[in-house]
Amino acid sequence: MKTLTILILAFIFHFAQAQPTFIKDSLDAHINKALKLWQVPGAAVAIVKDGKVVHLKGYGFADVATKTPVDENTLFMIGSNTKVFTATALTMLEQQKKLSLDDKVTKWIPYFKLNDPLASDAATVRDLLCHRIGFETFQGDFTYWASNLTREEVIKKMAFVKAPYGFRTKWGYCNAAFTTAGEVIPAVTQTSWEDFIRTNILQPLKMNRTQMLARDLPKASNRALPYTIIDGKLTPIELAQIDNLAPAGTIASSAKDMVNWVMTQIDMGKFEGNQFIPAEAIAATRVPHTIVGMDSRDKRDTHFYLYGLGVDIRDRAGKIVVSHTGGVDGFLSSVMIVPEEKLGIVILTNTDQNNFFRDLTNEIRDAYLNLPYRGYTYQSLKNNRQQKLEEKKQLDSLKNLINPKNKPALPLASYAGAYANELYGDVSIVLEKGSLVIRFSHHPQITGKLDALKDNTFLCTYSSPTYGIKTFPFYVKEGKVTGFTLSVNDFVEFTPYEFVKK
Numbered sequence: 001m002k003t004l005t006i007l008i009l010a011f012i013f014h015f016a017q018a019q020p021t022f023i024k025d026s027l028d029a030h031i032n033k034a035l036k037l038w039q040v041p042g043a044a045v046a047i048v049k050d051g052k053v054v055h056l057k058g059y060g061f062a063d064v065a066t067k068t069p070v071d072e073n074t075l076f077m078i079g080s081n082t083k084v085f086t087a088t089a090l091t092m093l094e095q096q097k098k099l100s101l102d103d104k105v106t107k108w109i110p111y112f113k114l115n116d117p118l119a120s121d122a123a124t125v126r127d128l129l130c131h132r133i134g135f136e137t138f139q140g141d142f143t144y145w146a147s148n149l150t151r152e153e154v155i156k157k158m159a160f161v162k163a164p165y166g167f168r169t170k171w172g173y174c175n176a177a178f179t180t181a182g183e184v185i186p187a188v189t190q191t192s193w194e195d196f197i198r199t200n201i202l203q204p205l206k207m208n209r210t211q212m213l214a215r216d217l218p219k220a221s222n223r224a225l226p227y228t229i230i231d232g233k234l235t236p237i238e239l240a241q242i243d244n245l246a247p248a249g250t251i252a253s254s255a256k257d258m259v260n261w262v263m264t265q266i267d268m269g270k271f272e273g274n275q276f277i278p279a280e281a282i283a284a285t286r287v288p289h290t291i292v293g294m295d296s297r298d299k300r301d302t303h304f305y306l307y308g309l310g311v312d313i314r315d316r317a318g319k320i321v322v323s324h325t326g327g328v329d330g331f332l333s334s335v336m337i338v339p340e341e342k343l344g345i346v347i348l349t350n351t352d353q354n355n356f357f358r359d360l361t362n363e364i365r366d367a368y369l370n371l372p373y374r375g376y377t378y379q380s381l382k383n384n385r386q387q388k389l390e391e392k393k394q395l396d397s398l399k400n401l402i403n404p405k406n407k408p409a410l411p412l413a414s415y416a417g418a419y420a421n422e423l424y425g426d427v428s429i430v431l432e433k434g435s436l437v438i439r440f441s442h443h444p445q446i447t448g449k450l451d452a453l454k455d456n457t458f459l460c461t462y463s464s465p466t467y468g469i470k471t472f473p474f475y476v477k478e479g480k481v482t483g484f485t486l487s488v489n490d491f492v493e494f495t496p497y498e499f500v501k502k
Contacts, residue, residue, distance in 0.1 A: 021367075022364075022367040023364065023368075031059050034356045034360065034377050035059060037381055038381065039229055039351065039353070039354070040060065041062075041224075041234060041351060042061045042070035043060055043347065043356070043357070044058045044070055044072060044346075045057055045255065048262050048344035048345075050342045051266075051342065056256060058071040062074050062222070062223065062224040063224075064227070072254060073256055075211060076350055077251070077326075077328045078252065078253050078326045079249045079325075079331060083129075083311075084324060086129075086193070086197075086247040086310060087285050087309035087310030088201065089185055092200065093185070093188055095278040099125070102125070105127075108188060109180060109184065111155065113159040114163065115159060115160065118167055127177075128174075128181040129289075129309040130290045130309055131307060134163035134168075134169065135177070136164050136172050136495055138494055139163070139172065139494075140157065140161045140493070141175055141176075141493040142467075142493040143157055144157070144175065144245055146241055146329075149442055151182075155176065155183065158180070171293075171307055175249065176245070176248075178310075179248050182247020182248070194212035197212060198212055204271065205261060205271050207258075209254050210251060210253040210254070213243045214252075218239065224350035226328075226330020226352070227330050227350055228330060228351060229353040235465070237465060253348075258335065258348070262335065265322075265344065268283070286308050288306035288313050291306060292305045302321075311323065316338075316365065316369060316371075319369060321336060321338050321365065322336070322338075329466050331349065331352060333346075334358055334360075336361050338369070341368055343368050352491070355377070355384060359376035359380055398453065398459055399459070402451045406451075406454065409476065415458075416429050416430055416431045417481070417501055419483065419502065420500055424442065424499075425442055427439065427440050427441065445464070446463050446467065448463070448467075449461045450472060453471070456475070457472065459472070466491065468488055470488065470489075482501055485497070
């Protein structure tokens with residue numbers, strides 16, 4: 001008995017000693033300080049090492065108004081960390097020989113079409129999963145994001161996207177491509193994307209609290225509310241209804257459930273001793289397919305930056321790192337795996353205005369790789385504050401141009417009317433109580449107030465902070481308005497839209 005006790009104590013001592021100093025002595029203090037600095041209301045953090053959960057804890061608040069604390073079971077939307085679930089479901093089906101990732105998309109979705117005839121005919125399921133169909137990052141997302149379009153309509157809209165790059169020539173992050181890939185699953189199995197993943201991944205891995213769709217999250221208990229920062233103040237916002245893009249980003253999960261997912265990833269498909277996901281299916285997601293390029297944020301700490309199927313792949317201190325981040329209105333998340341170290345990290349937060357989620361992931365990664373503490377979050381906070389200051393100066397300078405005495409080049413009524421864009425569809429600009437307001441056919445829940453700046457330029461303030469405050473230049477020919485350029489926050493889409501007056 002005495003010998004057993006000594007062995008147990010020795011194991012505990014060894015395990016404690018094996019934990020990096022940052023994890024053992026500084027983690028809680030670091031997180032609590034960073035949350036305040038970044039104005040992050042709540043976070044959940046999980047660390048898995050060598051088959052053990054070494055950290056699983058909630059911080060801050062799921063609901064600021066009620067002071068409801070975050071715990072390990074609190075649900076957060078994980079955004080694009082959904083993508084690897086979609087990719088894994090498809091690699092599982094390939095292992096079952098029900099499809100091939102090299103099948104043409106049109107084999108399973110006949111109505112799939114791209115603007116480039118070559119890409120339209122040749123695109124495979126694999127192309128969809130590694131972002132190489134020629135689109136610019138986020139291109140088309142304004143049309144789809146929180147819109148009233150169905151998944152089928154989203155896929156059909158892709159035909160109107162003017163891709164700036166050649167097919168398979170450049171990486172461009174595409175949510176609609178993952179939506180398309182997700183819709184291959186019901187074409188093959190006659191089971192919806194959400195039901196297939198729930199039955200074949202969530203249930204075997206005991207991820208019992210995880211929700212597949214955004215519409216289901218409000219009904220769940222112990223869920224984090226989404227927040228953003230407006231004019232320097234933490235502000236609650238509406239939950240993004242993006243189920244039309246579900247395979248790209250609607251899963252909501254807890255740190256505890258995500259531990260099971262990460263453990264399964266580290267153990268190549270095994271969970272609690274059972275092989276629920278074929279090892280080959282896990283491995284397939286980690287094969288590099290697209291060169292993304294060097295990431296300047298890494299300061300040359302990585303030699304390559306690649307993309308597999310729903311995951312980023314890079315190196316750090318001679319080790320392969322597999323990771324992804326996720327962003328949805330009011331939520332940011334990070335999931336990282338260092339397979340050779342049997343290390344998994346999960347960070348969930350409920351504000352979309354922080355880099356803490358990414359910085360903390362990197363600090364934990366470095367600690368386990370015996371690399372020096374870098375203080376990532378303090379440097380990025382400094383950079384973020386400088387960026388916000390510059391953005392505020394630019395916006396304030398535009399707002400200062402707003403004056404009731406401003407007279408656009410034409411009477412306000414001249415700018416009112418119906419407008420169309422081939423990809424988006426219709427919008428209307430109406431004159432209400434002496435002001436111009438823009439309304440959207442596919443986003444009935446938002447409007448934009450147009451304030452005259454000078455000549456034919458207006459400042460659009462969207463009713464939803466997600467879309468931002470942007471300048472709208474109108475075009476006039478022979479005294480008549482012919483169209484305007486619409487833009488939204490980069491978080492939604494970088495590419496501007498040209499609308500023509502009907």
